[in-house]
Amino acid sequence: MTEDRVDHIQQQWRRERPDLDVGPQALVGRLHRLADRLGAELVTVYRRHGLNEGEFDVLATLRRAGAPYALAPGELAQHTMVTTGAMTKRLDRLEDAGLVARERSSVDGRGRVVALSEAGRRVIDAAFAEHVRNEHRLVSGLDPTEREQLVALLRRWSESLDEIPDLS
Amino acid sequence: MTEDRVDHIQQQWRRERPDLDVGPQALVGRLHRLADRLGAELVTVYRRHGLNEGEFDVLATLRRAGAPYALAPGELAQHTMVTTGAMTKRLDRLEDAGLVARERSSVDGRGRVVALSEAGRRVIDAAFAEHVRNEHRLVSGLDPTEREQLVALLRRWSESLDEIPDLS
DNA sequence: TCCCAATATCTTCCACGGAAGATATATTCC
DNA sequence: GGAATATATCTTCCGTGGAAGATATTGGGA
Numbered sequence: 412m413t414e415d416r417v418d419h420i421q422q423q424w425r426r427e428r429p430d431l432d433v434g435p436q437a438l439v440g441r442l443h444r445l446a447d448r449l450g451a452e453l454v455t456v457y458r459r460h461g462l463n464e465g466e467f468d469v470l471a472t473l474r475r476a477g478a479p480y481a482l483a484p485g486e487l488a489q490h491t492m493v494t495t496g497a498m499t500k501r502l503d504r505l506e507d508a509g510l511v512a513r514e515r516s517s518v519d520g521r522g523r524v525v526a527l528s529e530a531g532r533r534v535i536d537a538a539f540a541e542h543v544r545n546e547h548r549l550v551s552g553l554d555p556t557e558r559e560q561l562v563a564l565l566r567r568w569s570e571s572l573d574e575i576p577d578l579s
Numbered sequence: 580m581t582e583d584r585v586d587h588i589q590q591q592w593r594r595e596r597p598d599l600d601v602g603p604q605a606l607v608g609r610l611h612r613l614a615d616r617l618g619a620e621l622v623t624v625y626r627r628h629g630l631n632e633g634e635f636d637v638l639a640t641l642r643r644a645g646a647p648y649a650l651a652p653g654e655l656a657q658h659t660m661v662t663t664g665a666m667t668k669r670l671d672r673l674e675d676a677g678l679v680a681r682e683r684s685s686v687d688g689r690g691r692v693v694a695l696s697e698a699g700r701r702v703i704d705a706a707f708a709e710h711v712r713n714e715h716r717l718v719s720g721l722d723p724t725e726r727e728q729l730v731a732l733l734r735r736w737s738e739s740l741d742e743i744p745d746l747s
Numbered sequence: 748t749c750c751c752a753a754t755a756t757c758t759t760c761c762a763c764g765g766a767a768g769a770t771a772t773a774t775t776c777c
Numbered sequence: 778g779g780a781a782t783a784t785a786t787c788t789t790c791c792g793t794g795g796a797a798g799a800t801a802t803t804g805g806g807a
Contacts, residue, residue: 413738415734415737415738420643423643423644423645424643426645427642427643427645428643428704428707428708431707431708431711432711432715433711433714434726435711435714435715435717435718435726436711436714437726437730438718438721438726438729438730438733439617439621439714439717439718441730441733441734441737442610442613442614442617442733443614443617443618444737445610445614445733445736445737446610446611446613446614447660448737448740449607449610449611449740450611452740452746453607455746456746463792463793465793465794474595475588475591475592475595475596476591477591477594477595483755483756484755484756484757485754485755485756492615493794493795494794494795494796495755495756495757496756496757496758496759496794496795496796496797497793497794497795498756499756499757499758500757500793500794501793501794503757516755519754519755519802519803520755520801520802520803521754521755521756521800521801521802521803522754522755522756522802523755523756536596539596539599540596540599541746543599543600543601543603543604544746545746546601546603546604546607547600547603548743548744548746549603549607549740549743550603550606550607550736551739551743552735552736552738552739552740552742552743553606553732553735553736553739557732557735558602558605558606560728560732561606561729561732561733561736562605562606562609564721564725564728564729564732565606565609565610565613565729566583566609567720567721567725568613568718568720568721568729569583569609569612569613569616570581570583570720571719571720571721572616572617572620572717572720574720575716575717575719575720576716578620578623578624578709578712578713578716631762631763633763633764651785651786652785652786652787653784653785653786661764661765662764662765662766663785663786663787664764664765664766664767664786664787664788664789665763665764665765666786667786667787667788668763668764668787669763669764671787684785687772687773687784687785688771688772688773688785689770689771689772689773689784689785689786690772690784690785690786691785691786
């Protein structure tokens with residue numbers, strides 16, 4: 412087991428603050444660094460298709476919703492976990508690029524319906540296929556058993572967070 | 580095993596793109612969502628101490644480097660994984676707040692030395708102690724065995740990424 | 748029916764980081 | 778020693794997202 416950056420950071424803290432138990436950093440810190448690293452690999456594929464992460468996320472959300480590939484801006488904001496203001500701007504860019512179209516909702520004058528255009532559909536289908544290949548590459552260093560264990564542990568951790576009390 | 584958002588997304592893709600194996604998303608997607616979730620919890624502590632994530636990171640890096648708590652801007656940028664331009668701005672803010680001081684390097688006229696002020700030292704010591712308590716809280720839903728397994732798997736995954744070829 | 752609260756979206760302003768270039772200083776090589 | 782190159786930091790401009798408020802529309806209750 413070679414020593415990595417997180418180990419080194421922990422050692423520094425143990426020297427400087429021996430009164431604190433920095434054990435959990437092994438998990439929290441490593442998870443964050445890994446997420447950053449993986450994220451950087453993923454965006455290279457988005458960029459090849461002329462998209463940034465947020466735009467890919469919007470197109471993918473519309474695509475996997477199934478025909479007619481249309482959702483409201485508010486739904487998209489919820490699914491992609493950004494504010495509606497941020498979504499407005501993403502949609503502005505995607506609309507300018509001709510990848511989505513905004514129409515008035517027929518049932519609610521306040522609402523809009525955002526739908527993939529034909530071009531949008533083509534772009535996300537190509538980008539997503541490459542994205543999946545990229546994900547396969549990124550997990551290829553783990554064998555099937557390790558992947559299963561890791562999925563189970565991440566799931567456990569996620570669920571446990573819902574039941575943890577706030578910091579006093 | 581209850582179904583979570585990542586499961587649902589996978590199901591959508593399997594319906595819409597049965598030609599693609601989206602298995603790896605269980606790992607990659609879940610890791611990202613978990614990192615976001617944890618990050619949101621962590622910043623609440625930084626904010627209590629008047630810091631954002633980047634500023635906390637800078638002060639923590641100086642603090643754990645040990646006395647005299649001083650590093651060059653370039654070193655700080657490397658350790659915290661941002662560009663030197665971003666570091667300049669972080670240091671501007673921290674200097675305005677009186678938490679760090681910039682001096683000319685005595686050995687290199689181009690260089691600067693960024694050092695924690697007394698106030699900076701107090702702030703980061705208090706913030707970091709609370710940060711560690713927060714991390715303990717966030718991992719409290721996992722038992723010691725699970726934590727060890729998870730650390731080992733994350734470490735394995737990280738290391739494996741260094742040996743993976745680029746996407747063709 | 749009419750008013751008011753709720754809702755959906757968009758607008759404005761600001762915070763933060765990246766990319767590329769500017770500036771000052773140092774180092775290397777002749 | 779002097780010119781060319783390298784290096785450290787900072788500056789400028791831009792892209793993206795959040796927060797708060799503006800606008801338009803809906804729906805409910807007097």
